[in-house]
Amino acid sequence: MEGEGLMQSGGRKRERPARIGPGLVLVWLMVATGWSAGLATAAQGSPAGGAGDAARGRSLFNGKGICFYCHGLDAYPDRLPQLAQDTASFVARLDPKPPHLREPKGLKVTGDKERFRLIREGHVGTGMFPDASLSDQDIHDLLAYLATLRSSSETKDESRR
Numbered sequence: 001m002e003g004e005g006l007m008q009s010g011g012r013k014r015e016r017p018a019r020i021g022p023g024l025v026l027v028w029l030m031v032a033t034g035w036s037a038g039l040a041t042a043a044q045g046s047p048a049g050g051a052g053d054a055a056r057g058r059s060l061f062n063g064k065g066i067c068f069y070c071h072g073l074d075a076y077p078d079r080l081p082q083l084a085q086d087t088a089s090f091v092a093r094l095d096p097k098p099p100h101l102r103e104p105k106g107l108k109v110t111g112d113k114e115r116f117r118l119i120r121e122g123h124v125g126t127g128m129f130p131d132a133s134l135s136d137q138d139i140h141d142l143l144a145y146l147a148t149l150r151s152s153s154e155t156k157d158e159s160r161r
């Protein structure tokens with residue numbers, strides 16, 4: 001709909017050549033729809049609230065959420081799955097590397113609100129892409145799972161939530 005508008009105005013204004021090819025429009029549509037979807041769900045659910053189910057979070061982590069592609073099966077970095085060659089080399093080249101989610105000391109994100117946002121929106125500037133297929137509840141479940149990981153190896157660091 002808006003894509004058509006773009007093309008039309010591009011065609012009318014002769015001084016600016018309309019260089020909007022179908023590919024670019026497609027990319028733009030993906031970005032636009034992904035964005036509004038993310039914004040809509042972010043407005044509905046409050047990231048802070050909602051109890052997560054850690055067991056469900058674990059299966060999301062090792063499944064639909066594909067977190068294990070980069071963070072390893074059950075969040076053990078040395079337990080990466082067998083991926084297609086190009087995916088595997090993409091993961092191997094990530095810089096910064098995916099952090100060890102069971103090692104609270106090496107983690108930078110300190111609150112679930114921020115974690116929620118980074119899982120929903122992806123880590124800008126890193127290899128962690130946004131996952132629009134996860135619902136708010138999915139993310140709460142992931143957060144509950146991540147919390148059990150941190151506390152299982154945690155020594156004593158009360159500042160980490």
Ligand code: HEC
Pocket residue numbers: 061065066067068069070071091094095096097098099101106107108109110115118119123126127128129131142146
């Ligand atoms: C494409 C690889 C990739 C995938 C898939 C991925 N991550 Fe990440 N993740 C990263 C990288 C790389 C970082 C580190 C970014 C940085 O240091 O700035 C990161 C950081 C994080 C952090 C912040 C750690 C900290 O420093 O406190 C959390 C939490 C996290 N990921 C959880 C997840 C979850 C949950 C999923 C699945 C929904 C997921 N990740 C999927 C690569 C990935």
